[in-house]
Amino acid sequence: MHKEAAKFTKAFKERLDAATDEKVRIVIKEQYKDAFDILSDCENAGLIPGIIGPPGIGKTLLLRAYAEKSRREFHWVTGDEGVRPSHLIGSFNPALVLDKGFSLDSFEPGTLLKSMVLGGVFGLNEANRLPEYVQNSLLEPFEELSVNVQRLGRVKASDGFFPVLTLNPEEMAGAHRLSEALRDRIRVWIRLGYPRKETEMEIVRVNCPEYTISDDTLEKIYSLVSSTRMTTDIEIPASIRAGISVARLAAEMTKRQKEKSTSHQTLSKAASYVLSGALRFRPGIDPQPAVDALIRRSLGTGRKA
Numbered sequence: 001m002h003k004e005a006a007k008f009t010k011a012f013k014e015r016l017d018a019a020t021d022e023k024v025r026i027v028i029k030e031q032y033k034d035a036f037d038i039l040s041d042c043e044n045a046g047l048i049p050g051i052i053g054p055p056g057i058g059k060t061l062l063l064r065a066y067a068e069k070s071r072r073e074f075h076w077v078t079g080d081e082g083v084r085p086s087h088l089i090g091s092f093n094p095a096l097v098l099d100k101g102f103s104l105d106s107f108e109p110g111t112l113l114k115s116m117v118l119g120g121v122f123g124l125n126e127a128n129r130l131p132e133y134v135q136n137s138l139l140e141p142f143e144e145l146s147v148n149v150q151r152l153g154r155v156k157a158s159d160g161f162f163p164v165l166t167l168n169p170e171e172m173a174g175a176h177r178l179s180e181a182l183r184d185r186i187r188v189w190i191r192l193g194y195p196r197k198e199t200e201m202e203i204v205r206v207n208c209p210e211y212t213i214s215d216d217t218l219e220k221i222y223s224l225v226s227s228t229r230m231t232t233d234i235e236i237p238a239s240i241r242a243g244i245s246v247a248r249l250a251a252e253m254t255k256r257q258k259e260k261s262t263s264h265q266t267l268s269k270a271a272s273y274v275l276s277g278a279l280r281f282r283p284g285i286d287p288q289p290a291v292d293a294l295i296r297r298s299l300g301t302g303r304k305a
């Protein structure tokens with residue numbers, strides 16, 4: 001084998017193991033605990049749930065944790081115009097077909113079919129962005145738990161197969177909607193909103209395991225992030241993800257600068273780097289000055305009065 005190719009193959013195999021060994025770090029309480037329990041109830045009752053929540057609220061993480069708890073694989077697909085039924089179900093590799101004909105050996109399974117056959121948890125993000133005919137290709141797998149694979153036959157899903165949709169609330173209201181037929185298959189809606197202060201601070205901490213972050217710094221990050229959720233000038237506010245990023249960047253800057261604790265200046269700077277791209281303001285508002293003003297308002301100027 002070519003040297004470069006051999007190097008890649010070795011590294012790829014190691015990385016596969018690394019992904020399998022990765023443990024999910026999740027705060028399961030309040031809405032997350034409720035959602036976890038309802039997911040389990042839905043599965044037992046044979047109902048397909050949809051999870052609705054703003055970006056970065058923990059939808060994907062929740063499904064990953066749910067799959068991990070029952071030692072199942074987790075597969076997911078994010079909907080957009082470019083996704084075809086062949087990505088979901090699979091397709092024949094023309095080069096292999098020449099050699100082996102239309103058989104399983106020349107078939108490359110799609111993500112949904114893999115999940116159905118292996119009995120995994122299947123997360124479908126933003127299904128409303130899929131073209132309607134692709135949404136329709138999901139009806140049989142979701143309703144009958146079976147799928148017709150052309151030239152190979154009809155496959156029934158394994159017992160562990162559990163499909164779940166996730167959506168942003170904005171998308172629910174937006175022009176691109178779920179097709180009526182697919183929406184009709186989703187029987188239970190689980191809503192996730194921004195968590196309580198203490199819970200969000202705990203989530204940020206859990207996602208910064210290698211840093212020691214003071215309560216004071218965490219509180220400031222929370223107050224900054226949550227302030228973006230209360231102003232009408234902002235269409236997309238800071239997510240939990242943004243808060244985690246501010247915390248991690250500020251902690252790393254503190255370490256590099258050999259500060260004893262995170263200074264006002266460091267925190268403001270880290271927040272500016274993260275938030276300048278993390279928020280969507282109403283049209284007509286210049287983002288950078290608006291972010292700077294927001295940080296000053298929430299964190300103060302750092303000078304003692």
Ligand SMILES: Nc1ncnc2c1ncn2[C@@H]1O[C@H](COP(=O)(O)OP(=O)(O)OP(=O)(O)O)[C@@H](O)[C@H]1O
Nearest residue numbers: 025026027054055056057058059060061203240241
């Ligand atoms: N309950 C929680 N416990 C620990 N970490 C969390 C929790 N909720 C969210 N997070 C963290 O917040 C980040 C975003 O989570 P996730 O990717 O699951 O969000 P999402 O709702 O799927 O976002 P998107 O809509 O953009 O797909 C991740 O870093 C995740 O680890």
Ligand SMILES: [Mg+2]
Nearest residue numbers: 059060061125
């Ligand atoms: Mg997600």
